[in-house]
Amino acid sequence: MTALASGPAGPSAGEPEALVTAVIDDVAVRVPVNTLIIRAAELLGTWIPRFCDHPLLDPVAACRQCLVQIDGMPKPQPACAIGLTDGMVVRTQATSAVAAEAQAGVMEFLLINHPLDCPVCDKGGECPLQNQAMSSGRPTSRFTEPKRTFPKPLALSSQVLLDRERCVSCARCTRFSDQIAGDPFIDLLERGSAQQVGIGDGVPFDSYFSGNTIQICPVGALTSTSYRFRSRPFDLVSTPTVCEHCAAGCALRTDLRRGQVMRRLAWEDPAVNEEWNCDKGRFAFTYISHERITEPLIRDREGVLQRASWSEAIAHAARLLAPALEHGRSAVLTGGRLTWEDACAYGRFARTVLGTDDVDFRNRPASAAEAEFLRSHVAAAPLGPTYDEICEAPLVMVVATDLEDECPILLLRLRAAVRRGSTQVAEISPVATGAQRKLSATRVNATAGQEGAVLAALNAFPAGTVIILGERAATVPGLFEAVGARIAAGARVAWLPRRAGERGALAAGLLPGLLPGGRPLLDPAARAEVGRAWGVDPSLLPTAPGRDAAGITEAAAAGELDALIVAGVDTRDAPDPHALRAALAGAGVLISLEQRHTEVTAQADVVLPVAAVTEKAGTFLDFEGRARPFPAADRQSGALTDARVLALLADEIGRPMGAQTVAAVRAEQVGLGRWQAGSATRSAPPPRAGRPAAVTGAQDAGRLRLATWHTLLDAGVLQRPEPGLAGTQRPAVVRLAAATATRLNLTAGSPCTVRTEHGAITLPLVITEMDEATVWLPTNSPGSAVRTALRAAHGDEVTVEAGHAPVVSS
């Protein structure tokens, strides 16, 4: 039984753990002391029936379904709550009539008031109560009294519904919300047989993690508005997949019926998401089948997009690209959502077909300092720091990210670690947040944009500290230097991009001056390796580092680019959406690879439809650098991956790059591997014009620094259409410190306007514990499109004043 020693509840590595010998059903087991009986029995292959037990929740022993006999104890005991001690002799239902009778008795009690609506219940067919009723229940009911009923369903939120008569009061949902999510919005109310789960008056279950309660409900009491009555579990085709929304890399299960995604569940991966995911990952999938482009489109002489065959469209695109190929004046812009394989294909297409190094995946505020940091510290880095390593770090310093909004599963993992005392968290932030509360984190105050200076000024960190560095670090002056100093002093850094494809794009070399595996473009050995892998003469690869996204945007707008290939880019994500629109208009030829109509396809000369994440296999690299490969959930769609489309185009152009199937790209990249030479830093291209350094203006009344990030649920295009999910969005507000509001004569709840020279956003004011020289806005929430309206990023200077309109959309 030595295999048991590495159970998930085991002590931290290197600590010898005390083993005990106990006997379960006459079989001796040797397990770590206090291993729960129910877990040890599982290892013997004995399934003790249970409802309230969940390996990731604290034991409650409420349902009493797992009663077993323990020698020396007069009453049967709950196997889910009692740890094995040396010499303990346990009998489960397999060898004890007492245990079997106790379990049968509890099962009878659970069933007497449970409705017989299995045929219409969402859980029917995958229901622990149904299954265990078959194994431990009576064939007929002895209950002749009227069953308990409740008005149904009760909406706990816009996406979670509760049918109280089905509930078995196991308290899994309430314990999850309290212990794991830190959102105790639901609790058990009333007592005795009237006990029920409920919410407070006017306080709905608006947790980012509420969907997990539906999944762990052992009966059909909790259902989602999106899946309720939509399907039967035995009609679903299930595929293990990976979430495409953020860089957490959550394992998911995608369930399809007749080619349509019906629902997604959190799937198990103890190293990553354990068994949880966020509501965005669970419910935001309807975009996949919403307003898709299914055929290639070509702009005709009248400027109207017309449907075309693939061969026609590819030939047309190749013709349009000819001048660009001749002069090498072309560029590739991708968003952060590509799979690693697709990103590899774009990188290769740019360098070997277009002959350009003008590539960037950062359709967001970025900087040369960030690119330099990514090239030197992230692109060629091996796996880690991993979730487990972060959770064991003596100190986790969170900088320039809000974990709840930008990587919710890392928040849950860290919260669990903080609860068991294996780490502690501090955050440099202008705003006191729910994430900090859930992590019992110390907030080190920093005016927005000053996080770098604050980090630099802190005392030395304990050895083994991990710094979590978020996306908006890119616009914080001096932050990467401060981080570099901390790395030199022994700290490890986890770069936490917001999007699932960013780490993969970086590894694929979708950054100027960077080749796959973190190889510096300027290094001849690196060029040689890449040339061999791609089957091209290394001398044909671009020799000088190209433009970054800002440079590409500027050049295209100035008419300096003959061709622009754009993939998965939402103009509203750009640091300055207006500038990107000008670039799209100014490019000689615009080729768009897209899933649905966007501002890019509206301007494109050729639109090539590509597969959505469910329609293709691929790999996301999560923020740890962990490869998260997934198969196609929908194998029938026939949609082509970006890589396949690029391969067709390359063939047509006459610079073939092979089939670019997922298998081919993986083989090519595995052969290539990571860049092993230690001289990555010398690859750095000369920094291009990045963001201007912070202005050190006087503190006029109303001149404040803007703190902004994307809330998890916002106006993002991949969250539509899903009204249930949208209903749990946090309302868009302006946040100010109390002193600032007083100084500016603003009152809580009144409209407050945040202004730049480009525009204004007016939202209700919420007084928040935060830095007094900072104002906070959500980046892309209804009524708060910061980049479009203000053309401002985190750390920029803005003006705050009383708003006159109620709430205006920008």
Add this chain to the structure above:
Amino acid sequence: MSITSGLTPVITRDWATPDLFTLAGYQRTGGYSALRTALASDPASIITLVKDSGLRGRGGAGFPTGLKWSFVPQGGNTPRYLVVNADESEPGACKDIPLMLIDPHLLVEGVLIASHAIRAGHAFIYIRGEVPEAVRRVAGAVREARAAGLIGRNILGSGVDIEVTVHAGAGAYICGEETALLDSLEGYRGQPRLKPPFPAVAGLYAAPTVINNVETLANVPLIVANGVTWFRGFGTEQSPGFKLFAVSGHVTRPGIYEAPFGVTMRELLDYAGGMRRGSRLKFWIPGGCSVPMLTPDHLDVPLTYENLQAVGTMMGTGTPMLFDHTTSVVKAVARWLSFYEHESCGKCTPCREGTAWVADILHGFEQGRGERQQLTLLNDVCSQIAGRSFCALGDAAATPYPAAVHHFPAEFHAATETPVDVTFDPMLTTVFAAAGRR
């Protein structure tokens, strides 16, 4: 030779003193002298004293008090608490509330001595909220004692600091379960906690905590004042001391009769003037409705923990209820089950579902709609609750029916055809109806 019969007014010695509830009245009877003795002694020696006395908890379970105190880890600067369970709510139990009304300072003195013994700096008295008079009396006593320097910092110059807080519960039987009481006291919904950790290790606010019953603590000053030998001079080896037997039901003079353990129900019934005129005893319950009922055949069983256990019942709260021949045992059991159904907290399945089911079936019997095979079903359901529930409330709920059907099977059989109100005129069983007939 121990005294095991006769009335022994010890706790109740001065209950006739009209102002006993005041500090002056209490001190006139020698009150708070035991506290002075205790404060002058080493806490460990008080624990030893109480251990040696053999004092057992008077709340129902009869756990040795000194042993309970000795479980609290000593040393270190962690806070420790004493919590008084004054949430007397068991049907039939009526001893703690009279004690608090008449002699609140005896409780306060016991609280202070016990707190000193376990080195608790803060004691909480959790009183059943439906009895505001008791809350006021105890709060008044605490106020007086504090003003007199008996509570607070440096009590009587001893250097010992003890704070006492009086808390009124909100009316839930489950909050008499000690861990549910702790949850309630902390401001949460009262539901029993998973053990371990036991309260002695992590109780109130996760600190080591002792929870004692009111009557238990009332014994403590007497033991400190009079010693172990004196205390053990009453009762038996395993049940030393004396007990407030609160006799209720169809007796001539219901009331609290203080007697040594070992006294018989027959003796107590004599003190209570026998059954009310013209009636004869049908069944009785030694200690609240949570213990199995007995019959007239058991009147000579000595009321001790060990003797009652030997006849298949328990001491419980030691508050006998006696029922005469006008009582329908079916109706009585159905009433009790309604109580348990109403008071079940809902946390665990057997109690939540089982009590409601048993109550439903019994109401069918009460109305003459019972079915023969349901008698077996009731036994099954009770055995599926007993020993399977989270706390003792479920065990208690499973107690009345099996004993009742064991002693009175014919009555249940009759209730399959005739409503019990037809067989037993409900008017005859009431106190006022019987009085009217006289």
